Amino acid sequence: MSNDAEAALLDRDNAHLLHPLHSHAVHATGKVWVGGEGAFLVDANGDRYIDGLSGLWNNTAGNGCRELVEAGSKQLAEMAYASGYSGSTNPRAIELAEKLARITYPNINHFFFTSGGGEATDSNIKMARYYWKLKGQPEKTKVISRIWGYHGVTLAAMCATGMSIYWPMFEPRMPGFVHIPSPYPYRYEAPEGAESQGIAAADELEKAILAEGPETVAMFIAEPVQGGGGVIPPQPDYFPRIREICTKYDVLMVSDEVITGFGRTGKMFGLQHWDVEPDMIQYAKAITSGYFSLGGIGISDEIANTMHESGKPWMHAYTYSAHPTGCAIGCAMMDLIEREDFPGQAAAKGKRLLVGLKDALADHPNVGDIRGLGLMCAVEYVKDRATKESFDPADGIAAKINAEAVARGLFSRSRPDVFMVAPPIIIDDETIDQMVEITAESTRAVLG
Numbered sequence: 001m002s003n004d005a006e007a008a009l010l011d012r013d014n015a016h017l018l019h020p021l022h023s024h025a026v027h028a029t030g031k032v033w034v035g036g037e038g039a040f041l042v043d044a045n046g047d048r049y050i051d052g053l054s055g056l057w058n059n060t061a062g063n064g065c066r067e068l069v070e071a072g073s074k075q076l077a078e079m080a081y082a083s084g085y086s087g088s089t090n091p092r093a094i095e096l097a098e099k100l101a102r103i104t105y106p107n108i109n110h111f112f113f114t115s116g117g118g119e120a121t122d123s124n125i126k127m128a129r130y131y132w133k134l135k136g137q138p139e140k141t142k143v144i145s146r147i148w149g150y151h152g153v154t155l156a157a158m159c160a161t162g163m164s165i166y167w168p169m170f171e172p173r174m175p176g177f178v179h180i181p182s183p184y185p186y187r188y189e190a191p192e193g194a195e196s197q198g199i200a201a202a203d204e205l206e207k208a209i210l211a212e213g214p215e216t217v218a219m220f221i222a223e224p225v226q227g228g229g230g231v232i233p234p235q236p237d238y239f240p241r242i243r244e245i246c247t248k249y250d251v252l253m254v255s256d257e258v259i260t261g262f263g264r265t266g267k268m269f270g271l272q273h274w275d276v277e278p279d280m281i282q283y284a285k286a287i288t289s290g291y292f293s294l295g296g297i298g299i300s301d302e303i304a305n306t307m308h309e310s311g312k313p314w315m316h317a318y319t320y321s322a323h324p325t326g327c328a329i330g331c332a333m334m335d336l337i338e339r340e341d342f343p344g345q346a347a348a349k350g351k352r353l354l355v356g357l358k359d360a361l362a363d364h365p366n367v368g369d370i371r372g373l374g375l376m377c378a379v380e381y382v383k384d385r386a387t388k389e390s391f392d393p394a395d396g397i398a399a400k401i402n403a404e405a406v407a408r409g410l411f412s413r414s415r416p417d418v419f420m421v422a423p424p425i426i427i428d429d430e431t432i433d434q435m436v437e438i439t440a441e442s443t444r445a446v447l448g
């Protein structure tokens with residue numbers, strides 16, 4: 001196919017289609033994807049690219065996975081859709097909830113399904129508020145989250161999201177949402193005399209709870225590794241302390257596992273790295289490897305028992321909750337993840353990727369930090385390594401590096417000063433090495 005094929009489709013696209021994060025200017029030079037083969041995507045010109053971010057962190061099994069396709073097709077042929085509202089259910093949703101009860105944190109055994117991650121954030125916020133009302137503490141409604149956290153962009157999720165670029169054109173935000181600093185090992189500055197950087201960063205939560213009044217705070221939500229905010233794994237002592245603080249002040253701890261769930265970080269779920277159990281979780285993306293839009297929440301036995309004993313309906317619902325086709329693909333995906341040891345694969349391949357990036361780029365004067373956990377890694381660029389001074393966001397350094405990478409056959413995403421990679425877990429070693437090489441070459445092409 002010629003370059004004209006993609007350009008012609010983009011012209012038609014621009015005439016009628018609006019996109020997530022829509023920007024007419026950005027999209028004018030967009031890509032039109034028409035095919036996928038394992039860890040590669042194929043554009044309308046027939047060119048192959050490494051799928052550097054697994055779609056949007058979701059497609060861990062890669063494209064063309066027969067057993068996921070067959071599970072979805074079989075379910076569609078048997079019964080395309082039936083309501084999942086109270087009073088109706090379907091076998092695939094029952095099976096998927098059973099599988100999740102087995103592989104998630106031991107105290108999380110009750111699940112509600114959504115169509116994606118943002119809906120899961122809203123569902124957890126509403127679950128937390130409902131729970132505290134049932135417990136006779138209706139004033140516990142506030143949500144604390146972190147700067148650089150991403151939890152989706154429905155109105156409530158956007159208020160929890162701690163990346164301010166998502167807010168200005170949609171103000172006013174809802175009241176009752178508070179943000180604390182990210183533990184960000186490369187940048188968080190602990191106060192003098194702090195026990196450790198991780199403990200100091202966790203203690204920011206205690207300060208915020210006390211400032212708001214513990215009797216007003218419903219929940220704290222955090223990604224085990226901040227993803228869209230720039231792949232930021234925390235210090236090992238951070239989450240254990242967060243758990244202590246949440247327990248001390250009766251604040252529900254919510255683990256947003258939309259990216260970290262199902263093996264991405266080298267464990268099945270992210271907080272398992274630090275032996276911490278949350279009160280609630282949320283997941284999406286890799287639960288179906290992106291083959292169907294499915295997400296959801298999981299809640300502790302304590303919350304579920306309170307809910308069941310109350311007799312008060314949870315007036316929260318989505319038409320596509322427990323969609324049989326999504327759940328059928330989710331069940332097949334759970335089998336695949338366990339059989340092929342996705343967490344183990346992500347740990348080994350992630351190590352290769354991180355070590356490769358460090359070997360290739362650690363000495364570059366504009367590379368400030370190279371970090372990752374499992375198969376999610378990032379390179380943070382700085383103007384000055386000694387002072388960690390960032391580039392002006394208007395310079396769009398990482399976007400320029402991303403453009404160079406695309407020209408060399410690697411398609412991924414960036415924050416203004418951070419280039420991120422999180423390929424499908426089925427990727428092979430040779431392609432990982434190619435990603436490293438392209439990232440290094442692209443860095444040199446932009447920064448010398």
Ligand SMILES: Cc1ncc(COP(=O)(O)O)c(C=O)c1O
Pocket residue numbers: 056115116117118119121150151152153223227228256257258259284285295
């Ligand atoms: C951690 C996290 N939570 C929530 C979301 C929102 O998910 P969705 O885009 O499916 O609404 C995302 C999306 O990237 C995410 O990374």
